[in-house]
Amino acid sequence: MENIKKLILNTITDAVIEDKKILTVTVEPNKLHLLAKTLRDNAAMPFDFLVKLIGMDWGEKLGVIYLLASSTDLSKEIVLKTGTSDRENPLLYSVTDLFETAHFNEREVYALLGIRFINNPDMRKFFLNADWNGFPLRKDYDANPELNPLSLESVEMIDTAPRIMENADGKLIEETVNIFEADDYIINIGPQHPSTHGVMHFRTALNGEIVQKIDVHSGYIHRGIEKLSENLTYPQILHFTDRLDYLSANINRHALCMCVEKAAEIEVPDRAQYIRTIMDELNRIDSHLLAWACQTNDLGATTAFIYGMREREIILHIFEKTCGGRLIINQNVIGGVMFDIYNNFQKDVKEFIPYMREKLKEYDRFFTHNVIALGRMIGIGNLSKEDAISYAVTGPAGRGSGWSCDIRKHQPYSLYDKVDFKEIIRTEGDSYARYLNRLDEIEQSLHIIEQLIDNIPNGEILAKTKAIIKLPVGEYFQRIEACRGEFGVYIESRGDKTPYRMKFRSPSMALVSVMPLICKGEKISDFIGIGGSMDYVIPDIDR
Amino acid sequence: MAEQIIFYILAALIAVFSVLAVTSKQIIRSATYLLFVLLGTAGLYLLLGYHYLFAVQIAVYAGGVMVLFIFAILLTNRPGENVKAERKDRRIAAGITSVAGLAFCGHIIYWNVNKAYTLLVPAEQKVQDIGLKLMGTEKYQYLLPFEFISVLLLACIVGAIMIARKR
């Protein structure tokens, strides 16, 4: 890291470097792009993975925090900060040309904080309509419903995007670009469509059956969880995490619990760690099963979908008996778990493991080698490793492109450094690789559970915590491997019982942002199939 | 008697739909009316007991040609788009041509209508006979025209490929 520090100071002499847990660098807006580029192109340890892009309202300043990590070693992180004190017309420089994932994130920041980014190719608001008044995540936001009345009028979609570009002599030009050509044949896939896995809207330009361009519209179910969290205490925020990516509810909640525990220095009892890890892995199997089922359903195999649901039901039953929830399971709390395991938990889980293994074999016979399925997955939706990193596509999809991006291996948390499991990596990068990755990860999760289930130690399941949890002043990052990729929590605390700023990194957003790239030139049926193989969950995007 | 009633119904249908097919402003409707005309003709064949011709009429025209027509219209036209009215001089020309056609056909029918009754064989033709006639090389047999048609079709296919490849 010392080399990196030198590198930073060599590039930007007036950069402010703070030696916190994670190296934090604050620079002027106009130098950020250069610094990010230097860090990304640094050969020894390229910081080419933009983990989080967090828009901030510090009060006197508006700005952005970038959490960068190295794609070769995810545990190496750097935080970049920049900001502007112009609250009327805040302008920052875009890093979209360096990290493609920044594109949607910057649009999100624009919608929620009103910061516009120079050189971002498409500066429409993400999540919000263009006519939304005010910027919700700003501290001085006026939430009066009269400012943004509910409209029942049908609004014509305008396919033009404003943007600010910087030309060669450093002059800023505001312009509008057309997203679609006038004679494009556009169909709306979504917001109500059986295969968008939620309320998602893809405006798709077709040439016959072939997809030419996709424009992603999101935010139909945006609930403003990050804003809501600013007025709630940490235990209260917990129940929101389950509702982000509801299919990896337990894992998301684990992430927030860990972030708060780390900040408040709470030691989680061993028993709770075991329970958490087992539940996380069960949750992962559950989620991957659903992903498998939905993917098969997207490819038209309804029967396979129901088989997947059948196996998933057993896990849900275990969840229900453990903590009374099936989908939103409310198991983790700060300091441990809410419920201890029930009497027959171990027996049920141990019965499930061989059953699931047998069913995996059945899936192989039924679908994995099916000649039609192969034709619809092999070589479809190719995502190269470079693109995966640039778009920050993690999880089974990222690992299907040959990128080792499992946080459980790179930054082990809970008990993942004590158990033996393989990180499944395939290099093909197509739908089939992602499909197989999921099935193999189910197998690995079973393997992890097998190692833990008999060794759950006795003891407390909940650490003693203060009645009111206040986090010390500071910024806290927590990254975790959710079912769809890296889930992240960022908390900025000002010492209150509520966070000053809360940000969740949703893996699904990266998965959706890469759809226009990998679907281009594929057939419309394959667009659906690729969507199934990416397995995004919409509430995770529409936080 | 029943046959005559059916004949007049079919004839009226054919006549009405023919006119509609020509006068309709929307090209896809014209195609549909044309389809009804073809089906009515097939009905006439059925009435005469020419089952083979009936089936071929439906398979080739209704099932084959019309499907291609509609397909082509779907590919080129927008729903609800009307056909532009034709220029006046062309309309007059078309009127003259159709009257001439009517006179020509009417003449033939008028002078041959009695002969036709004697020529027509009321019994059903066997498919084998038709097949043998089509494939035969003797007098009143049709191998040569059949082959000519296939050459014509080949030319059409080659032409179609050429047009498609240019794009």
Place this chain on the structure above:
Amino acid sequence: MLQPLELTNLLSWLDTTLRDSMPVFWVLLIEFVLVAVALLAAYAILAIILIYAERKITAFFQARFGPNRVGIYGILQSIADVIKILLKEIIRINNVDRFLFFAAPFFMIVASMLTFGAIPFGKMLHAIDFNIGVLYVTAVSSLGIIGVLLAGWSSNNKYSMIGAMRSGAQFVSYELSAGFALMTIVVLTGTMSFSEMIAKQEFCWNIFNGHISSIIAFVIYLISGHAETNRGPFDLPEAESELTAGYHTEYSGLQFGFFYLAEYLNMFIIASIATTVFLGGWMPIQIPGLDGFNQVMWYIPSYAWFFGKTGVLIFLSLWVRWSFPRLRIDQLLNLEWKYLLPINLVNILIMVILVLAGLTLTDLFPVLAP
């Protein structure tokens, strides 16, 4: 031979009593009307039974119970659905070509009804017996596609349009294979008439008679027939996960009911043509020489044989439908143009050689000839 359960007895009794009591013209008129009513009723009842059977069998394939609320084991479910569909509002949609929009479902249902009329359901249970039965069936069933195309176009909906275009491409391609597979058997039997075909299969079904070639033709016919009915792995025109409901997205109420009905009846029609052409139609299983056995087989009425064999084929079609993922349009056309059609052409050639060289089973073992 004793055939006490055949409907023939009843029908001929009816015919003679009518002829005794009134002039021929009125007898014919009454009989025409009766036949038409019987066909329509059979059409509707078969559809109801098929829908119920499909839902139940599908459920069993998928570890579910299927309909089980209306009546015992849910047997009244499809009747309830019919009532529901009849009561539903037919929604008027803006900016559509109303005439074609309304006409499209009729094309579908008329085409399948016309085909339905030509099927021999049992001994003497024919509405029409054309001497070109096979050709007639192929010709008339091709009308249905026009309904699909018009429905897709006139709905003024892009999903419907894509569905209709897919359907068109699919139907035009697969009709070739289906036709060629039937022609293979026409080569074998030397006739296009269904009744003659059945008569020739008294001891040896066509599927055995032409052994290799027949079996290939049978499989190809099942595949392409399945594709023509827009079902199973070939349901691209209405691909639920892609196009919501394809060409009939905008239809509701009875209009949708027509599409639905036609789809199910087309499945039945394909199965029954396959039965008639390949599996001996209504002819019972008979073994030359074993008169006692044959007598017992004849005791089972011919329509039971017909529906039994058709039922097996329909089950096969359901089984396939619920086992495979959907094909993509290029895979679908690949299957037809790269596999089925060349195989079919070679197959016809093989069949011609078999027939000319006298290698069919009936040629080799004359005892099997009728």
Place this chain on the structure above:
Amino acid sequence: MNSIITYFKGLFIGIKSLLFGMSVTWKELWTKKVTQQYPENRKTLVISDRFRCELTMPHDINNEHACTACGICQMNCPNGTINVLSAMIETEDGKKKKILDTYTWDMGMCTFCNLCVITCPSDAISFNNQFENAVFTRSKLVQTLNHKGSKLREKKKEVKPQSVPVVEDKLTSSKEQMIEPLVETKISTPSDKSIKNPKDNTTEN
């Protein structure tokens, strides 16, 4: 030649894979069905006892509950589902005392996060297993949990008598602390009450 071999190899491998797939569905045709016939199996249906359905306030035979109307549940609820209305009465010895008037809970807004139950200092509320909650209007989802005419259960002897006043003092003394949600570190497992933390007062550290 090679292409011909691959053509037929592909054909046969494809057919084989399809037959494998069909064998799976064939087997499934004969296995026991896994779905449940819900209204019929009502009597045998087992709902896990930790399953959270309706919030209830258990009353004993004397129509007494344990709710002291402290309002901690109301403060802890992230959605504002709970509304505790209290009334002041004078006890026989002349002291002013806060008692529960109405305790309403809006099921339609509840996310069943269990925070109210685990933070309740006096174990007055719990979730039950009554899962058939469908009603026709949304207003019916708002339920009053305390029964008519019910009153606070007298403290048993083993519970320290001063514990309740402590809470009351704190809550009434400082307005600031009223809004402080108190997350009590306590587990509530209906099946296994023994691991429950015996502490039932909420003292701030």
